[in-house]
Amino acid sequence: MTRYDSRFIGRSVAAFAVLASISGVAGSAQATTAGTDGAAVCHLPEEGPLSTEDLPTGSSVLDCGAIGRIVTYDGTGVTVPEPGTTVSVDTLATDGDTHGFALEVATDGKVSYVLTDAGADSSTAGTDVPDHLTNPTHTAADLSEEADSVDADAPDAVAEGDAELAEVDALAAPGACSDGSYSTADRKEYGTYQWYIGDGGMPGALSRTDAKWAFWDAIDNITGSYNNCGYADQVGAKHNYLGTTSREADINSSSQCTSRDGVSTWDAGNLKSGTVATTCSWTFPMPGVKNDLLEADVRYNTTDYDFTNKPTSTCSNKYDIRSVGTHEAGHVFGLGHVGSGHQNLTMYTNSFTCTTKARTLGKGDVLALRSIY
Template sequence: MSDAQTATAGTPDAAVCDLPDEGELSTGDLPAGSSVIGCGAVGRVVTYDGTGVTVPEPGTAVSISALAPDGSTHGFTLEVAADGKVSYDLGGADADSSTAGSDVPDVLSNAAATAADLSHESDSTDADAPDTTATGETEVADADSSAAADACSDGAYSTDDRKEYGTYEWWIGDGGMPGSLSREDAREAFWDAIDNITGSSNNCGYSDQVPAKHHYRAPTSFEADINSRTQCTDRDTLSTWDAGDLGSGVVAATCSWTWPMPGVKNDLREADVRFNTADYDFTNKPTSRCSNKYDIRSVGTHEAGHVFGLGHVGSGHQNLTMYTNSFTCTTKARTLGKGDVMGLRSIY
């Protein structure tokens, strides 16, 4: 991480810390350069800009990215080196507007295994409005394809310090699904969304040169390790997609856990995705009569981009999948733009 990014999180090389006995911590409470071992911080929650992460064991990084309806960016990365030293990337969720693309510098530290935390949260019952289509309504997918020209001329992208070196294996979680879909229908929608990333799905004429892979495993009684305050909880080793409650102003969120790798992108170990069905409605088939519903596959494609290492792009790049808002009643984020494809190629 850059010195500027680290400095915003606290004083580098801080030797001591004085944590409050209870409650959440700020990045100032646990400054960059301090030790989670010396501070007794493992398992505590650190918050920043409306999101939070649970401090992991040494040799692990955890990141959260939140999709907001107003186009604002929320999220950050906390990395714990093998010796317990803390570093932050508070700019990882910020948009990069360069048409040449931008790659976040890799962090050089030693990889280390983390112990599996097999706990899971209570079942989620949140569900949005049922996904129904009235007779005579037409889907908007074909109309949205006409927006591809703008997306195909925009080469902006940003990437995070994360890569899936093998196959991303994922599960369908417990509780309700977006659009009140059945688990099977949700599995199909999520599969298509992840495929859009691993297959570089686009209307720009770019071939798929990205060897990223994914594999659906099974339903699980576990849930995504993301709580109702948009905070990454302790990881349970399963990459789970589900729906439930998130913080106000968050449509969906992704939490990713990685192992730091010397000289290359951090190695993805788990990535969970949650749709906020407590505050927003979703549909699998936006129609001409759609009103204030998010397209499940568009949001899913955006979140899958985070899973495989893509970051947000912001103002001026509204036609790209990784723009900070997927918008309602449109399917255009299902299809990658030039910058989305170039970003994936830069990682893989």
């Protein structure tokens, strides 16, 4: 039997491991390693968006210099916030799939993700936590600016005798009042959601005044648990309209959340094709209970899709403003998506054109709100 020097074997194995490590890092801009304390270490590309592999769970936004960089996942993206903040993106997509995720930055700068639409915290107890960010980062001027009225679609005119469409149920799914399915996010408005109407054109070519009432009604559908199922309003969620602003939703044309400006804004403009509307939410992490909502912005995609405030029998390929708004307001107040087989619920992943049915909550929508509030 041939005898080998154990010291030679040890040196050879060590050399092979070093070469393999060097090869792995050189071959990928997304390589990550483990630090001396076992924490993930990032290797960020100098430019462009990051992936969740570039900035992995356990890495530090402070050590990596990642604050202000965009992280993308499944066709959506968020801008990395400062420590002590969670940012979430939810998109209403035409393909009927769930698109969205959350990125949390702990107070020590460590990163974690929620890559599904499921609720994270089972407990909803807690008290209001004030916004601790006394100097929020303002969105760069070139990220979400939209020219006034450029993307407003044609105004709606209801012909004489042309009645507005009544609620229409999807035949293949359980009725809205018999479907108790729901999901929730790790998010809750402990106080009052204070919101503004932003700059630029409004969906359906509405005036800002008319848009105010359409958005107000949509948000009221959530805070008031509006339904035709006989459920009383037991939800303590509240909102308050504060007026118009020259600010815009902190959402860019790629349907990505930019840096928050401290103002919750509803507006319309350019989003990624295939996205009807997007909601971006920023919360204060609260382990063991729902995160406290700091800001939530909503944008309608008026570049690629038409909207109407009065769907009628002559409506063609237009989304109902208040149906879409009710769905987005659901995200603001912590509701997640429900998927295939639940088409009659407001929080279904898609929105149907020329119907008002999503303005009215179903059983699952109401149960979801009650589970939070």
